[in-house]
Amino acid sequence: MHPVRKKRLILIGLMVAGVGIAVGFALNAFNQNLMFFYSPSEVIAGDAPEDHPFRLGGLVTTGSVQRQSDGLTTQFDVTDNEKTVTIQYTGILPDLFREGQGIVAHGRLNEGGIFVADEVLAKHDENYMPPEVAASLKDAHDKATAPATGTTATP
């Protein structure tokens, strides 16, 4: 083999090896950082992990939002219209959080079966819609926008 070519191959080989190792680490970390989504029914059925954080989403049950005396801790129920799970969150809820609205929460289950959230996300607009609740939310969403425009965007 031509010596220049050989040198070039060694250089490329080294670079590829380095990048390969880094990508290996990246993919390993990737697997550990995946957050799976569970619906309230799946949580009640015991499918959700007990020792690992996950995401829980659904519609906020009407009349379930309770504020505790410190003013910043809120407790509310989410439902997928089958089962209901209680979520507890300390902090400021997003603007679009309200009863009947679809939300996604990040957090984990405590011993009492309450989902303690460290983050609650509500829909900002169509572009920020969490895909998981889309199916159950789509109807609600269409109902919310339809009166304003007189039409629905879906054919």
Added chain:
Amino acid sequence: MIPELGNFALILALCLAIIQAIFPLVGSLNRTPDWVALARPVAWGQFVFVSLSFGALTHAFLVNDFSVLYVAQHGNTELPIIYKISAVWGAHEGSLLLWVLILSGWTVAVASLTRNLPEEVVARVLSVMGMVSIGFLSFLLFTSNPFERLFPVPVQGGDLNPLLQDFGLAVHPPMLYMGYVGMSVAFSFAIAALIGGKLDSAWARWSRPWTLVAWVFLTIGITLGSWWAYYELGWGGWWFWDPVENASFMPWLAGTALIHSLAVTEKRGAFKRWTVLLALLAFSLSLLGTFLVRSGVLTSVHSFAADPARGLFILIFLLFVIGGSLFLYALRAPSISRGGGFANLSRESLLMGNNLLLLVITALVLLGTLAPLLYDAFQWGKISVGFPWFTSMFVMFTPLLILLMGAAPLTRWKQQDPAALLRSLRLALGVSIAAGIVVALPISSGSMSAGLAVALSVWLLTTLLTSLQQRLKHKSGIGGLLADIASRGGRSYYGMWVAHIGIAVFVIGVTFVTQFDIEKDARMSPGQEIQLNDYLFRFDGVADHKGPNYNAQRGTVRVFREGKEIAVLHPEKRTYLVQSKPMTEAGIDAGFMRDIYVSLGESLGNGDWAVRLYYKPFVRWIWLGGILISIGGLLAASDPRYRMRVLARLRGSRPAADNLAAEGQA
């Protein structure tokens, strides 16, 4: 009537795009000068018709023509005029129209600024741009027509999403699209070169300023978006690794790799195939980004299914562009000559390393963005990729990137003696390690990350200074520097210089705001005070406030430092009248070294409010970095050597154009 004219103009534009795609290309291949000469006038014609169409839609918004479905959905009589205009691109159909307008604008720019290029090259480039235009115009006309009528005509429109009623977001999409679409110029140059079978450094020199300008627009667009998210979303974040953001970031990363690779191709004739591939990749990612965002694929797999026509069109177009260009590449690649050789340690090899790293990061961002889609498609479960993962990926790869970035300007092309390189890097290395250790010491910050960030930034700064010193060795004083900036190739160098400084500033901003920001959510009663770091916040209650098209509850928060009042902030909770969506408007006291940021949560009764207080050190440096990077890009794109032949030609052939030439020089 006017909307129909707009629609008709769009159809005419499509017809012209078809002519533009076919005749100049065929003419350039079978040497028919008349057909080649069609390229420029047809490009202008297309631009005129798309502008008319865009004007028609804007007109419909301005006169509140709610018989147009799109206007009825997103317009409103009460909207301030500026938002009536920005509402044109506030949703899917109109933003595609903007895309097409910008594409035809870039086409016209290429048509008029390339008089110094061989006619058949220009003809091919414009033809390829015509093909892209056909794709978008037919997508617009057949699946997303903005001029569709609505009957019965509603009395009032659905209003623009309140989040979008903001100056930052009025200008953010056009900037971003200028970048996305600008990548089509680099793409078209690459395809034209592949068709012609002539890839040389002249091709790189022609395509380089265009790519740089597109990349600058992309940088500005992303920076604006980040700034907007920071002040508008009300929780002080500046980047969320949201799919929509990633969609703009991936073409930026690929574009960054491309401008560096183009530099190697222009200067040394090397990396030709790689550069072509990057040009194809950058534009493909731009397309992917536009489509992912605008089709709603990412936001919901179900909305994809809800409009199968759009989804299918998108997929076919993407496959056509990517598949077609790769096929052409595969045909031509074997005949592309090898460029200049280089040693294992040379500027080429360092730039190759930087390119690889940028592509690895691009691939990882792509993985993180598409993984939820893939998992869902294969029914492996519904997942999201955590914010921490993206962040740790960056922490892993960016330091390597910056090490190379610092060393490359001090490394010679072709071959570098390792000992000599080490000698010139010695000082920079010592200074940056020392600076990093000083910052990381427990008595100063105690943060390893901050130490690393400072070390990397100082590394960039000192290596850049060393390289400047070497460059100016035989020149003296400010005069020497200015002469050097004005010289041929000078602005390329100083553009690089400024942009790399921008990266250093950006790294400091990101790291410091992540490491040292302080956030507190609190329940506050009127008159209550809370101490945060050196700052004392006093909440003076909330009062009603009336805006043009919203009602607000307006808080007053006074901020004191060392007993002195330094700011009065008015965070608001707005309710827009039409869409009745609540919106948080943060109160921000901006500063070079820190921002104070206050936003209102919700009313807790008795005049008490949930309030969010932030201290954000160095957050402005993030956007300052973005601005410096953009300035650097513009400086490099304005290098006189890209215009030399234009000027010479103008002078030689048309004496009357002397004024113009002088202007261009000034």
